[in-house]
Amino acid sequence: MSAPQPTIPALVNFGGQPVHAPAGEPLLRAEHVTVRFGGVVAVRDISLAVRPGEIVGLIGPNGAGKTTLFNALTGFVRASEGRVTFAGRDITHLQPQVRAKMGMARTFQVERPFEDLSVLENVLVAAFLNRRGRAAENHAYDVLERVGLADRAAQPASQLNLARRRRLEIAKALALEPRMLFLDESIAGLNPPAQQEMVALVRQLAQSGLGIVMVEHIMHVIMSLSDHVICMAFGELLAEGDPKHVAAHPDVIRAYLGDDDD
């Protein structure tokens, strides 16, 4: 009889099916990206591609390099080597705000709305980048509808609970009318019903055609949402592929559980 395979319940018992992986030309490509901070190699030789409507999940233990890779894709840190392209254009050396204007919007792990402004005004600040007057206002309302915050439009951002603050963060990103959305731990810290709502929202956004890259620690969430998962450890690629493949990969199991000799 063969020895039983090790399993990680949080990795293998994820509910729901990932959205069918969209085909077609990638919108975003990272090729052999390396990021160094002095002597530390935070990301080493990582490549990925994201198509419209596709959700790519970045996972890995603490310090794996997920945030650094995410920041290299969005322009918040400089890639030391490699290339990033968006819609066929080399963006490796472009500033974050230029990337945002081109259609790459991100959220931040610690959300920072203008606390004294209303929910609508917070979204308007972003909507004004591309539109003026009534058109900006209508767009901001549409975005609030899309994320389920329309009934909170007049409320000061300071009064929102965590789940709604996370939605506001997504609304601000959507107000830029992006083609790609980068979500930095939008679901961690929420209670299970709020997690489910956020999962449904992210799925809807992908189904509307947005390409999505998400960093998330909650394994069952990323496994149920992602079309493609990239698992990193110590800055390097450990495994990638569809969620089932990655969850069953011996190196991934080892990275999360540790070796017996560790």
Ligand SMILES: Nc1ncnc2c1ncn2[C@@H]1O[C@H](COP(=O)(O)OP(=O)(O)OP(=O)(O)O)[C@@H](O)[C@H]1O
């Ligand atoms: N600005 C920086 N200067 C120097 N070292 C950094 C910097 N940012 C990250 N690092 C280092 O790079 C490595 C990867 O860190 P990173 O934050 O990208 O990992 P992570 O996978 O996002 O971790 P976590 O899940 O804990 O957020 C770590 O060793 C970290 O200490």
